[in-house]
Amino acid sequence: MTAPANKRAAWLEGPSANCPTPPELARPWRLILLGAPGVGKGTQANLLRERLGACHLSTGDVFRAAGKRDGCAPSPAMAAALGFMRRGELVPDSTVWEMVRERSQCLHCRSGFILDGFPRTLMQAESLKKLMDEEKLPLDAVVNYELPMEEIVERLSGRRTCENCKAVYHATRQPSKTAAVCDRCGRRLVLRDDDRPESVIVRMETYERSTAPLIEFYRNLGLLLSVMATGSPNEIYARTSAALETNAPQSGQRDSG
Ligand code: AP5
Numbered sequence: 001m002t003a004p005a006n007k008r009a010a011w012l013e014g015p016s017a018n019c020p021t022p023p024e025l026a027r028p029w030r031l032i033l034l035g036a037p038g039v040g041k042g043t044q045a046n047l048l049r050e051r052l053g054a055c056h057l058s059t060g061d062v063f064r065a066a067g068k069r070d071g072c073a074p075s076p077a078m079a080a081a082l083g084f085m086r087r088g089e090l091v092p093d094s095t096v097w098e099m100v101r102e103r104s105q106c107l108h109c110r111s112g113f114i115l116d117g118f119p120r121t122l123m124q125a126e127s128l129k130k131l132m133d134e135e136k137l138p139l140d141a142v143v144n145y146e147l148p149m150e151e152i153v154e155r156l157s158g159r160r161t162c163e164n165c166k167a168v169y170h171a172t173r174q175p176s177k178t179a180a181v182c183d184r185c186g187r188r189l190v191l192r193d194d195d196r197p198e199s200v201i202v203r204m205e206t207y208e209r210s211t212a213p214l215i216e217f218y219r220n221l222g223l224l225l226s227v228m229a230t231g232s233p234n235e236i237y238a239r240t241s242a243a244l245e246t247n248a249p250q251s252g253q254r255d256s257g
Contacts, residue, residue, distance in 0.1 A: 011057050011106045012065045019109075022055065028112030029054045029244070030137065032119070034214060035145030037203045038156035039229050040236065042168055044145065045116040047237040054112035059120075061166060062099060063091065068163075086193045088202030090210060093123045100128070107137055120211045125218075141248040142218040143240055145229040149204070156200055160189035174233070 009017035029052050033041040042058065049056045063085055066078045074082065077098075081091040090096075100118060107113060119125040132139060147155075158171040160180070164187035169176050176182060180189045194203065218224040225243045229236050 008055060008057070008061075011055070011103055012062055015102055015105060019055075022109060022111040023053065024110050025053050025112065027052075028110060029114070029248075030107075030112050030140050031244075032115045032139065032142040032218070033145065034142055034211070034218070035229065036147070036149075036152055036207045036211075037200070038152045038159070039145040039147045040155065040233065041116045041145060043174075043233050044143075044229075044236060044240060045114045046168075047233060048114050048240070051237070051241075052112070052114075054114050055106065055109045056116060057103075057106055057113050057118070058116040059096060059100065059118040060085070060116075062103075064166070086199065088194050088199035088206065090120060090206055093121055096120075096124060097127050100124075101131070104131060104135070107132065107135070119214060122213060122217060125214050129221075139223060141225050141244060142214075142223045143243070144215055144218075144224055144226045145236070146226055147229040151230070152204075153200065156195050157197075159192065159195055161192050163188050163190050 008019065010019045029048075031048070031054065033045055035041050045056045045058065048054060063078070063081050066074050067082045073079075077095050081095050084091045096118065119128050131137075155170065155173075158173065160169045160171055160176075161167070162169075162182035162185060165182060165185045167182055167184045168174075169182075169189060176189060181187070182189055193199070215224065225240075225247055227236065227239050227243055
């Protein structure tokens, strides 16, 4: 069954925005997706959201939404964050953590959550662990997607994103029905600023230096599930789902993350 798209208002716009009350699920999953830029985390988060009902919480989406908000200029910290993003660098930990902490209610969402693009540094991972421990929120698993570099570059260079609803396509592998037009909302599909080749190189180097060490961090906590990200999105989803069902502890017996 497919869950209706949750507009994620409280996540994208901040705690003053209200989400409609999400359905209570028998098993609310709390997951983190790890993996290099372009490996397909957003695509899988969308499938996991549709099929498990959990809310998709992407820090990149919060920054992009702030940059596009009509009629109100981004705050100085947000304007600086957008500059880091365009260059392919990480936004400073202090800015990211302030933004996540402000939205910490989303971690209590009764539908569960899928964190995508956060945490990305050891500092972020440690801060998240402390917060979740304090708030007695158990993490089910951290899914680490693995893919050879040539395939990642191919996925990023073909990515097209809807300028309005942020739906993600690929120019040749997951094309929209009408070229350059979003199937969902009919608006234009665009190349993301940070998918330009010079930014992609910086993003890959930054990933290796700052984010790859989190694999060991979560392995040591017994939460890591590695999944090969080759094949179609549905094949990868099937692998993810099988890994979760086999390896993630059952509800009520979970350790905190
Ligand atoms: P963010 O938005 O998190 O981007 P990212 O991690 O670089 O990941 P991407 O969105 O590029 O890729 P993805 O893995 O989601 O792949 P997708 O599903 O789109 O972050 C952007 C920036 O924000 C960062 O660089 C940083 O500046 C800042 N930022 C965000 N969070 C931060 C944090 N916590 N700390 C500091 N800074 C932060 O797929 C890619 C393409 O492949 C698509 O075209 C898709 O259609 C296609 N595709 C997907 N799956 C398949 C498949 N199986 N087969 C063929 N094609 C596929």
